[in-house]
Amino acid sequence: MIRLFKHYIPHAVLLLGLLDFALLVVASEMAWQLRAAQIGMEPGPVSGRWLSLVGIAGVVWLAMIAVGVYGPYALRSLRFAGARLLVAISLGIIALATIDWILPGQTFWRSTLLYAMGLAIFVLVADRLLLNSFLGSSAFRRRVMVLGAGDRAQRLRRLGDRPESGFAIVSYIAMGEPERTVEEAIPREAIHDLGRFVENLGVSEVVLALQERRNSLPLQDLLRIKTKGVHVNDFSSFLERETGRVDLDTVNPSWLIFSDGFSSSRMFSGVVKRLFDIVASLTLLILTAPIIALFAVLVKLDSAGPAFFRQRRVGLFGQDFELVKLRSMRVDAEKDGAKWAETNDTRITRIGRLIRKVRIDELPQTWSVLKGEMSFVGPRPEVPQFVDQLQDQIPFYQERHMVKPGITGWAQINFPYGASTQDSRKKLEYDLYYAKNYTPFLDLVILLQTLRVILWPEGAR
Template sequence: MIRIFRHYISGVYLGLFLLEYALFFLSMRYGHDFRFMYTDSWYSDEYVGLSSIIFATVLSLSNIGIGLYRRSISWNDYKLLSRVGISFTVAAIALIIVYYAIPAFTIARSVLVYALAFSFVGMLALRYLFYRYVKVNKLQKKILVIGAGQKAKKLINSNDHYLHKGFQVCGCMALEGADKAVDGVDILTQPSELLPFVRETGVDEIVVAIDDRRSRLPMDELLDCKVYGVDVVDLLTFYEREKAIIDLENLYPSWFIFSDGFAGGDFRAMQKRLVDILASLFLLAVSWPFMLAVAIAIMLESRFKGPILYRQTRVGELNENFEVMKFRSMRTDAEMNGARMASENDDRVTKVGAVIRKYRLDELPQIWNVLRGDMSFVGPRPERPQFVDQFAESIPYYRKRHRVKPGITGWAQLCYPYGANEYDAIQKLQYDLYYVKNYSLFLDLIIIIHTVEVILWGKGAR
């Protein structure tokens, strides 16, 4: 993993991104050469170079938005051909706008077609090779786990469904008197075995995953391994790096103070506010036709009797309440029996509501909340006071997510499906705490770009 502006990026996927960026650049370059193979070119080398940079950048951003470099993606959710097809369609539209709406960047249509064709074939070939060889052990970090109980078992199984498994567990060390729950890996029982095993297997890192914090660790042997050159980390650090979460199971109060995160300040606040305003104005400029269509559809479905918008009290920054605005997607009597969270196939959702919730169009009026300063464009999902009080009683550290403004989109919304119960709230809180701890403009931009995937795939919609 590589840490960029506090956010962890997979080194393998970063390498894939750079290879494909170079592929796209060369595709435009050779697309131009192929088009003008027998005739003189209309363009200078500098002009072709600029066109190639624009082409590679737009196509790469489209791939990011569709989730083609997301390290947590699973085989079931991958769907390479559909993702690549949608990515190239979106990129082609954007490139047509850039190349032909701005005369200074105009490029021949035949060159663009050749470049897209070379890029498409080249990308599929590169992806085939990547996923054929990505399982090679040399691309995976070798891990030795101290502990052989339930936490060690959870760690071993934590990336089973990922396309690329960033690490492999070479073995576990069972502590004296502790329960054993792992299987399928080498089990060490004596501290004296630690350093020889590390040397023999080429372990890169040791992760301490003990079920009982009172267990006696082999401190001298761990220090020997550290002096030998092997990193030793705790589960909190490991999950933050590998899963982009703050693991609640291993969290303790003083960690919030002594960890290298949760930084604020006037400059960060001003920076974030500027991004909020610019992103909201851009979204408003491109989405107003959809907002008008949604408003008309809601009016027609309700026969001009129900409201188009509705306001609802939500908990914002520092636990201050505010009124969020959304397009109405449920019947007007949806909460006549009291407040309850939306569930899958909720019978209170209207026909129009089902469509606009799937593609997150019901969230668009929240642009006004962002412009007012109640919300941020990126942040934890704002919850209702009733649910916040309920979760705060049973979920430790739940109100820590309110250290920042809630957002239209966010890290938890991107990484986890829609939450409908306490278990889901716990899982999403782990992503929210990661965002609050590691916030940066870079992370915000990544989330904004990835939101394209959330909209197109209807992830987390109910």
């Protein structure tokens, strides 16, 4: 994997993304040449329009990222990738046509974009037909050796067996655990020189998966492996990188303290984040004011009660603030106290079901973003009653309040709607990953991927 601004990207996905971008530039140039020939115009040198070519490719490429073209199924399902490509290219061309209408230029015309759309679909689908099996092959999987043969080693086996996994386990070494789960593990005493054994297998990474590490760390083995130039990783850090979440079953306070994350560079990132929040929230409030007003009227007509729903939520450093949303439930929905939303919740109104699916009920929250109580990206703010319960039941739950709550977040784009303590625990693992590895780049990824959640709202309730 490549680490880009503290966020890991699989080699195969990065290579495919860069190749796609180059092909989009080529498709844009071919579209220009085709349109110029059609109207009998001299196309002129490429140097005079390279910026437009890159701009067109960039807009379509961002749309591809947003709808999940490079998600976990991108390398194993051509049908899945093809459907997302069609949506992404269509959205990208619509966005480009809108930009051309607002800021008309003299190099690219909207009629050229139609050719670019067809050519882009052709080259990107052809690209995947040729490379799909190659990018998903073992050539792009890291060769991993696991030190351990217990339950943790078994968890790594299940993770590595997934089709979208970026690594392949080539050997398990039993380190004398009392309970061996992985039967084919090689006893450590059967290997004379572990360093040479690692070299012979072409291992690129060794993961320490011992259940109990006190007085049992194989320091001499780890040193020998490290001096061979092989990366050594502990179990929790490996899971964090491969799954995009902090595994609560294995982490402890010392791991959170000494592992990479929560860096001091956040001061600069925080300033960038706040400036973006102010500009984006002002712009969004102005642009969506008619939409909010329209649905506020529809909410009033659909059911008795106010158009807006107000509720106390827990924000930064555990401070309460008032959250405002378009009301999607009956006014008596919480007469017996706050409770989790359920599938096919009878408390949700007819209009409420619609605005929840397309996230329109969230739009008034941009006012909280403008005031600085929330950000666009961050953990979802919870009701104080739930927070009190969850802090008693889930370790490290209070750490999610070390960053501002957000309208969207890493947990929201990676995990469906949570409606139980167990779901909250799983979402906390994603929230901790975000709090630990936050950068403006990760915020950009989350904002783009939110479009996928809106278009395919599997978890909306």
